[in-house]
Amino acid sequence: MKSISLLGATGSIGTQALDIIRNNHDKFSLVAISAGKNINLVRKIIKEFNPQLVSVQEKSDMDVLKAEFPGIDFCSGTSGLLEVAVYEKADILLNAVMGSIGLAPTLAAIKEKKTIAIANKETLVTAGHIVMNLARECKVPILPVDSEHSAIFQCIQGEKLQDVERLIITASGGSFRDLNREQLASVTVEQALSHPNWTMGSKITIDSATMMNKGLEVIEAHWLFDLPYEKIDVLLHRESIIHSMVEYVDSSVIAQLGTPDMRVPIQYALTYPERLPLQSSSRLNLAEVGKLHFEEMDFNRYRCLQFAYDAGKAGGTLPTVLNAANEVAVNAFLEGRISFLAIEDMIEQALGRHNNIDNPDLSTIQDVDVETRNFIHSLCK
Ligand SMILES: NC(=O)C1=CN([C@@H]2O[C@H](COP(=O)(O)OP(=O)(O)OC[C@H]3O[C@@H](n4cnc5c(N)ncnc54)[C@H](OP(=O)(O)O)[C@@H]3O)[C@@H](O)[C@H]2O)C=CC1
Ligand SMILES: CC(=O)[C@@H](O)[C@H](O)COP(=O)(O)O
Numbered sequence: 222m223k224s225i226s227l228l229g230a231t232g233s234i235g236t237q238a239l240d241i242i243r244n245n246h247d248k249f250s251l252v253a254i255s256a257g258k259n260i261n262l263v264r265k266i267i268k269e270f271n272p273q274l275v276s277v278q279e280k281s282d283m284d285v286l287k288a289e290f291p292g293i294d295f296c297s298g299t300s301g302l303l304e305v306a307v308y309e310k311a312d313i314l315l316n317a318v319m320g321s322i323g324l325a326p327t328l329a330a331i332k333e334k335k336t337i338a339i340a341n342k343e344t345l346v347t348a349g350h351i352v353m354n355l356a357r358e359c360k361v362p363i364l365p366v367d368s369e370h371s372a373i374f375q376c377i378q379g380e381k382l383q384d385v386e387r388l389i390i391t392a393s394g395g396s397f398r399d400l401n402r403e404q405l406a407s408v409t410v411e412q413a414l415s416h417p418n419w420t421m422g423s424k425i426t427i428d429s430a431t432m433m434n435k436g437l438e439v440i441e442a443h444w445l446f447d448l449p450y451e452k453i454d455v456l457l458h459r460e461s462i463i464h465s466m467v468e469y470v471d472s473s474v475i476a477q478l479g480t481p482d483m484r485v486p487i488q489y490a491l492t493y494p495e496r497l498p499l500q501s502s503s504r505l506n507l508a509e510v511g512k513l514h515f516e517e518m519d520f521n522r523y524r525c526l527q528f529a530y531d532a533g534k535a536g537g538t539l540p541t542v543l544n545a546a547n548e549v550a551v552n553a554f555l556e557g558r559i560s561f562l563a564i565e566d567m568i569e570q571a572l573g574r575h576n577n578i579d580n581p582d583l584s585t586i587q588d589v590d591v592e593t594r595n596f597i598h599s600l601c602k
């Protein structure tokens with residue numbers, strides 16, 4: 222039996238993780254959860270899974286829940302995320318919160334020797350060197366949940382890192398893959414939220430449309446697999462059937478395929494190194510799919526991908542700026558305060574004005590994160 226603490230239990234990844242736990246109650250127990258503001262869903266989760274510790278974003282919500290569920294421990298805010306992350310009865314932290322707010326809980330859980338299953342890519346983008354160094358020091362595994370990284374992880378099992386020629390991360394192209402840059406000027410939030418292949422949280426769906434999601438994933442891959450950016454490529458693949466590939470020095474390419482279903486990588490991270498049958502997963506039928514399509518990435522069309530490669534290669538605090546600027550700009554777009562193309566303009570401005578700091582420590586990263594957010598807020602006014 223593996224005991225799980227789940228950050229972001231009410232989200233897209235969180236609820237799919239609950240599905241896996243629900244279908245394998247003899248293998249997993251959910252001991253602690255965090256949520257944001259979806260209190261009705263928190264109530265349902267408590268009633269079904271009976272976690273012993275629950276954190277919510279707002280103290281007022283916590284007080285309401287405390288009165289309703291006297292046998293459970295509650296906490297709130299950023300300190301609540303930390304408490305859930307280090308909960309003593311948990312073996313695994315599944316980090317499925319959205320944004321770099323997931324960094325501090327991840328570091329705290331690593332120090333407590335929890336195995337980390339990480340969906341929360343922003344944490345690795347903003348401070349990958351700190352997370353991975355600490356994980357190495359504490360001998361804690363960081364298991365990928367992001368579909369592309371899980372695919373790569375599956376493709377490298379039993380292989381040697383020095384035999385890897387390059388990673389090929391696939392990209393669907395997102396909601397606007399058939400639009401040119403002129404057409405992008407007038408797209409709506411509703412259109413942007415309509416991903417062709419995946420149903421996901423709103424922030425990552427916008428990232429997918431700007432191609433920042435792939436940029437974040439390139440940086441995430443750099444840290445997870447310890448490979449230079451020159452060995453990480455992106456390939457447009459409309460169907461999201463090949464979740465990513467690894468090319469080896471002998472020219473062999475190993476790919477991981479499947480229908481787009483995040484429960485596969487979530488479950489693999491939770492069961493690794495074992496596999497479990499996945500209930501009611503739709504099986505891949507390649508004869509039905511018929512054709513798979515591939516195209517080179519156009520870095521002029523998808524400027525955010527170029528920003529991410531540049532920031533990743535430069536290192537230092539630039540990835541922190543990239544991520545923080547993106548989080549605030551995407552939120553402003555979702556709230557209807559800025560246009561779709563303003564997202565990348567603002568990120569470009571934030572990167573352009575930043576004096577990069579080499580090998581930043583945690584407090585430098587936190588300062589740069591706050592400073593960047595303030596800058597983007599000032600642009601959005
Ligand atoms: N969805 C997907 O298929 C994939 C997602 N990922 C990554 O996984 C992470 C989660 O994505 P996704 O599940 O789509 O996101 P969602 O927006 O669906 O869920 C986010 C979760 O985080 C909670 N949350 C948000 N802000 C706060 C906060 N300030 N304090 C506490 N909790 C908070 C939300 O709570 P509430 O809803 O209660 O407010 C919710 O539980 C992201 O990093 C994303 O990039 C990676 C690969 C695929
Ligand atoms: C499911 C998942 O892992 C997402 O990150 C997905 O990759 C988004 O798809 P695209 O960014 O390729 O559109």
Ligand SMILES: [Mn+2]
Pocket residue numbers: 367368369438
């Ligand atoms: Mn992904």
